[in-house]
Amino acid sequence: MKIDGVLYRTIWPSDDGASVVIVDQTRLPHRFETVTLGTLEEAAHAIRVMQVRGAPLIGVTAAYGLALALVRDASDAALAQAIELLAGQRPTAINLRWALEEMRSVLQPQPPGDRACRAFAKAAEMADEDVETCRRIGGHGLKLIEEIAKTKPAGEPVNILTHCNAGWLACVDWGTATSPIYHAHDAGIPVHVWVDETRPRNQGAALTAFELGAHGVPHTLIVDNAGGHLMQHGKVDLCIVGTDRVAANGDVANKIGTYLKALAAHDTGVPFYVALPYSTIDWTLSSGRDIPIEERGADEVLVMQGRTADGTVAEVEIAAPGSPAANPAFDVTPARLVTGLITERGIALASREGLAALYPERRESAA
Numbered sequence: 001m002k003i004d005g006v007l008y009r010t011i012w013p014s015d016d017g018a019s020v021v022i023v024d025q026t027r028l029p030h031r032f033e034t035v036t037l038g039t040l041e042e043a044a045h046a047i048r049v050m051q052v053r054g055a056p057l058i059g060v061t062a063a064y065g066l067a068l069a070l071v072r073d074a075s076d077a078a079l080a081q082a083i084e085l086l087a088g089q090r091p092t093a094i095n096l097r098w099a100l101e102e103m104r105s106v107l108q109p110q111p112p113g114d115r116a117c118r119a120f121a122k123a124a125e126m127a128d129e130d131v132e133t134c135r136r137i138g139g140h141g142l143k144l145i146e147e148i149a150k151t152k153p154a155g156e157p158v159n160i161l162t163h164c165n166a167g168w169l170a171c172v173d174w175g176t177a178t179s180p181i182y183h184a185h186d187a188g189i190p191v192h193v194w195v196d197e198t199r200p201r202n203q204g205a206a207l208t209a210f211e212l213g214a215h216g217v218p219h220t221l222i223v224d225n226a227g228g229h230l231m232q233h234g235k236v237d238l239c240i241v242g243t244d245r246v247a248a249n250g251d252v253a254n255k256i257g258t259y260l261k262a263l264a265a266h267d268t269g270v271p272f273y274v275a276l277p278y279s280t281i282d283w284t285l286s287s288g289r290d291i292p293i294e295e296r297g298a299d300e301v302l303v304m305q306g307r308t309a310d311g312t313v314a315e316v317e318i319a320a321p322g323s324p325a326a327n328p329a330f331d332v333t334p335a336r337l338v339t340g341l342i343t344e345r346g347i348a349l350a351s352r353e354g355l356a357a358l359y360p361e362r363r364e365s366a367a
């Protein structure tokens with residue numbers, strides 16, 4: 001995506017061929033900064049502290065992290081240890097494990113001396129594939145927006161609510177939930193996005209609003225608890241969110257608060273779609289019951305980062321001193337509350353049959 005006229009991805013290999021550059025998302029929206037990762041540990045840390053975040057991007061970063069590890073030690077033991085270190089950084093997004101197993105299947109058969117070079121090449125392929133996959137998700141999601149636009153008075157925008165950041169900052173480019181929005185905007189269809197701020201890490205306020213503003217997409221930031229009210233008052237035509245893991249029956253794990261949005265959408269008759277690439281489907285899980293939910297630190301709830309009037313980026317405590325805090329980072333929305341799944345292959349019903357229709361090669365192996 002373009003930032004001030006410059007085309008960016010969220011991650012790219014350095015010119016030296018032995019390190020990788022990321023956009024440091026913990027600095028956004030107030031500072032657009034890049035960081036160079038030179039070691040396995042730096043890649044693992046970047047995932048853990050959310051310098052990079054978003055299911056597809058976590059996977060691609062881990063792929064590059066594996067390449068960085070193999071520059072130092074390309075033995076079987078080092079390969080296995082690096083995979084487990086990276087896989088352990090965040091438990092919910094299946095893309096992390098998916099990317100690492102894809103890399104393992106390519107690298108294990110290689111002679112150790114060839115592994116690092118092959119790993120960088122495979123990671124770059126994975127990044128390119130993510131861009132194309134997300135572009136396709138946009139093309140399929142665009143049809144939904146076009147259909148709604150036909151029902152609106154000329155010039156009135158299609159009002160879309162999204163939660164957290166499933167934008168190009170959560171992927172390598174385009175995004176998943178935002179890709180249909182970018183496609184519609186670029187096609188001249190009037191859209192307006194209600195952006196959930198998404199406590200506690202405020203990915204909506206800090207990342208989605210930043211992205212949409214940079215691309216000129218009209219949007220309004222709202223507190224997480226306003227969505228249901230807006231839906232009750234006919235101000236939301238469509239919800240599109242991302243996901244970190246979809247079970248074989250269509251249950252969806254996504255940022256905490258997604259389930260509540262889905263309940264409100266169900267109650268008010270607002271279509272609720274989830275956008276995802278194939279790498280986010282966990283075929284081994286028969287339902288969302290067993291999707292691991294990441295518990296993050298209490299500080300993310302108790303302390304908030306912002307910018308003061310003089311431009312200083314600061315952190316402030318927002319709760320009563322000494323109050324404990326709980327911080328489940330994801331929740332699971334049952335398939336019955338999901339209108340459809342927007343994938344790179346098309347739009348599926350959120351069900352075993354719906355997914356099997358789009359991915360027939362998985363019909364027999366799905367849990």
Ligand SMILES: CSC[C@H]1O[C@H](OP(=O)(O)O)[C@H](O)[C@@H]1O
Pocket residue numbers: 053054055056163164165166167170171175176177203241242243244254255256329
């Ligand atoms: C396209 S995946 C985006 C997905 O990832 C986010 O979680 P996090 O920011 O903690 O990595 C959120 O669940 C988004 O929907």
